[in-house]
Amino acid sequence: MEVSMNSESASASFKSRTRPRFRFRWSDQISAYLFLAPALIIFAVFAWFPIVKTVIFSFQNVSLNGTSTFVGFNNFERMLIDPAFTVAWRNSILFATLSIAMGFLIPIIVSIMVNEMRLAQGFFRLVYFLPTVIPITVTLLIWRLIYKPDNNGFLNAALALIGGHPQSWLQDPLLVRESIIVLLTWANFGSTLLIYLAALQDVPSEHYEAAEIEGANPFQRIVYITFPSLYPTMITTFILQVIAVVQIFTEPFLLTKGGPGNATLTPVLVIYNKAFLNNDFGLASAWSLSLIIILGLFSAVYLRITRRAD
């Protein structure tokens, strides 16, 4: 059987020179789909099916033993009148704003400085990247000690050295979001840094040379040449950062449980609570659907921009 298939495919590739398109042969298609089968099955069961189920669940009163009834828009009504809806999305916006304000410029500036190094570029890349590999539970253990309130915490002890008062980093509603964003920036800026370093490799040296001859000093060169060259990368990392922050879950879940006073309650945390604490899968799915729609909008913007850049 193999022999006949081989002669077929040999003649097919010969024929393809004369008639390249719209060839169709069952044997080829069967092997193509056999190769695809594992992915199709797994994506269907563990991604596409759950995504469709999110939509269906959101119109249902779901119970885990299998008896589900359609309740129309009831779940969405309950979601919208729940004060948590405004709180969680407002927190998302606050988190996103803070993370952009505190963390957006860091990888850009650091990448420019690292790119300047004649030696040890690899060392700096590696060091800054290392926090991204730490398991979140370990990160949490470490930072909980650093952020300990009163005089005992490391950060407060350090603050006392320069004459500051001890702060309740994770218990003060006015500080807790900033504290979490500092942790997130520490944990993640290393991977964004690598994106910028790759982008910096594409800045032609001739541009710098020309500017130098024109008499521009290094900082002018950064402002007039480096920044504009990084502009497309900045837009994509901006959107990716917002998309990532909208999904914040593990840090508030493990560190603050959404508190103090709902200051770190995020949409995904609400989904988790409604589903796994209250067993209200329908309401949780309505929340999920709103999250999918918002993330979808950002992704669409992202795709439009990256397509245009190509």
Place this chain on the structure above:
Amino acid sequence: MESWNRGVISPLELRTAFGRYTYILFIVLLLILAVTVLFPFLFAFAAGLKTSTDIIKGGLQIFPQVPLWSNYSDVWTKYNFIRLFANTVAVVIGGLICQLAVTTLAAYSLARLKPIGGRIILGGFMITLMIPAIAYIVPLYTTLVNVPILNVSLLNNYWGLWLPYSINAFGILIMKTFFESIPNDLYDAAKVDGASSVRIFWSITLPLSRSILIVLTIVGFLALWKDFLLPSLVMTKPDMQPITVRLWYMLNGSTVVSPLNVQMAASFLALLPPLLIAIALQRNLQRGLNVGGVKG
């Protein structure tokens, strides 16, 4: 670096006082940042050497006067740490094998075998990049509790993690692009010689893709080792939980209340494997992140 593109400061300028001071300023700033970034690692290691009272007392003293190395050995005896490590390794290695198999097979088909509707299928895979798993975690969980058609529960079963971990649309995209870059002539020659699709995939395509497969493996290893939410939902039996999940339960003291210093020692040991892998394989990793960095 192999192809170092010049930075802002030119070699000539570096000899002037202004250029040199700017350069030194950059080095100092980068070193300060490096110390800040590495500090929590040191902090965790040192806390694992303290007594629990010392940890709670906290303060600026990072290293204890008398290091308690016994904490690190207590981890192994008190926690059945070997079991926890074995669980994590089982989750990560199994997940990686499934992920690589599913990803390369699908990418090969899409790149080379031209299935009808391939573009639509690729689009279907890519949807999972736009909608992250966290957005459909609830129905994913109910699916794992009762897998359709088979009607089995995958809770407390390694397949309950391996199968969802096999979803890697980004890997499919990267591998597909790579497979398409392999010259057609190689495939034509193999076909003329009578090689089947499976043979071409196994003996020609995969060996040629070794470097990119290594990158996918490292990135996958790091991602699976640190995953938390899914394993915490799927693995509810303490003796099956991977290390990251188990640490969290210990921390909250729901079952075992363990001394804080041993917890710190345990958590430092838990971050060592990914840390060492990242350091040892940094070259491969950095190349890979340049390819895959846009994923964010």
